[in-house]
Amino acid sequence: MSSDPSWGRVDEAGTVYVRTADGEKVVGSWQAGSPEEALAYFTRKYEGLVVEISLLEKRVQTTDLSAKDASAAIEHLREQVDAHHAVGDLDALSKRLDALTVAVDKRREERKAEKAHQNERARQSKEELVNEAEELAQSEQWRASGERLRALVENWKRLPRLDRKTDDELWRRFSHARSAFSKRRKAHFAQLDAQREEARQRKEKLVAEAQALSGSREWGPTAAKYRELMQEWKAAGRAQREYEEDLWQRFRGAQDVFFQARSEVFAERDVEQRENLARKEELAAEAEKLLPITDLKTARGSFRAINERWDAVGHVPRDARPKIEGRMHAVERAIQEAEEAEWRRTNPEARARAAGLTGQLQDAVDKLRGQAEKARAAGNTAKAEKLEKELAGRQELLDQAMKGLEEFGG
Structure with missing residues (x-):
């Protein structure tokens, strides 16, 4: 008895065949039952292959199954399909496996390209980290640059490794930049420590000088000296943190002793000087009563006594x-001014000179007047007007000289 379904048959000897594009292929031998049961059994095996291929297709499409694992699964299923141990459209299954192979190969190339792109981005990122580290290596912003370099190390750790040669070369430059910065920072702070120690020693001397001056009562010179010490203190720079505050308190404390004592003395002096001011205001008012000066001798004596x-x-x-x-x-x-006026009034030499000048001007005026009158009488009007103009000038000088002579009492 035989069976002849669309994809397989069982001959009288119990041999099971499957139809393919290359002709019938032996599936196996079936002796345990009817041909229908044999075809049903091998059809179920075919359906199992369909399920496995469908699952693999879904994994390839929807998961991150690696190309290597996918290829291994394809080869395993292909061996089963090529072994012809199932009844069904094995050619269709083979085509689906071919399509899966193409898809996996495509994914492999895509992932290869993506990996190359990722590597390039990682290389660029590491290049940027190295370049920034090399710039920071020359920085003198010690705290900020140190923190940034530590952040760059963490960023480096998060990036994927490159090929060994490239990765090692970039790391060598990165590490060298960090080492260079660390050496410069260490040298800077060593120098700073030396400067602070020098500042501490200098400030110890300034404190000793300030303390030695604190009992001085030479207010002006000592205050000036304290100002000099303060300038030296500022120029000395900062000492170590653990010494700076104590040094300043001692230095300032010595100054406070001196300036407190000076303030107390000056406060007493201010009271005394305000009292002096009140007395001098009274004397000034008494002196002002001498004005205007009417009796020079009396005013002079009174002012001398007030002074x-x-x-x-x-x-x-x-x-x-x-x-x-x-x-x-x-x-x-x-x-x-009253004394000067009196001296001018009583000075005989000045009086004689004034009288002589007045006489000369009077003679000139009389002469010019006579000449002008003669010229006008002779009808020489132009000459008369010229002489009269000159006469007016001399008359003005004569009037001034007469006033000066009057100041001498006559």
Whole structure:
């Protein structure tokens, strides 16, 4: 008895065949039952292959199954299909496996290209890290640059490795830049430590000088010396952190002792000077009563007596000094001007010179007047007008000279 379905048959000897594009292929031998059962059995094996191929197609399409694993699975299924141990459209299964092979090969090329692209991006990223590290190696922003270099190391760790030669060369440059920065930073802070130690020693001396001056009572020179010490303190630079604050407190404390003592003395002096100012204001008012000067001798004596009391009073506050002294100087100037006027009035030589000048001008005026009158009488009007103009000028000078002569009392 035999069976002849669309994809297989069983001959009378129990041999099972499957039809393919290359003709019938022996599937196997079946002796345990009917031909229908044999075809059903081998059809189920075919259906199992269909399920496995369908699952593999789905994995290739929807998962990140590697090309290597996918190719191995394809080869395993192809061996089963090529072994013809199933009844069904084995040619269709073979074509599906061929299509899967093409898809996997395409994915392999895509992943190869993607990996190459990733490697190139990783190389560029590492190049950028190296370039930045080499720039930072010359920086003097020690804290910020140190933190940035540590961040660059973490960024480097997150990047994939390149081929060994490229990766080693980039890492060598990266490591060299970090080492160069570390050496420069170490040298900088070593120098800074030396400078701070030098500053500490200098400030210790300044503290000793400030403490030695704290008991001085030479207020002006000592205050000036403290200003010099402060300038030296600022120029000395900072000492180590653990010493700086203590040095400053000792230095400032010594100054405070001196300036507190000076403030107490100056406060007492201010009270005294305000009292002096009140007394001098009274004396200035007394001196101002001498104005205007009517009796020079009496005014001079009174002012001399007031001035003696003025000198005995002592200092007044600096800001009040110009005003109060200006009041006394105004009275003094008025007395001096009165003395000068008196001297001019009583000076015989000056009186003689004034009288001589007045006489000469009077003679000139009389002469010009006579000449002008004669010229006009002779009808020489132009000459008369010229002489009269000159006469007017000389008359003006004569009037001024007469006023000066009157100041001498006649």
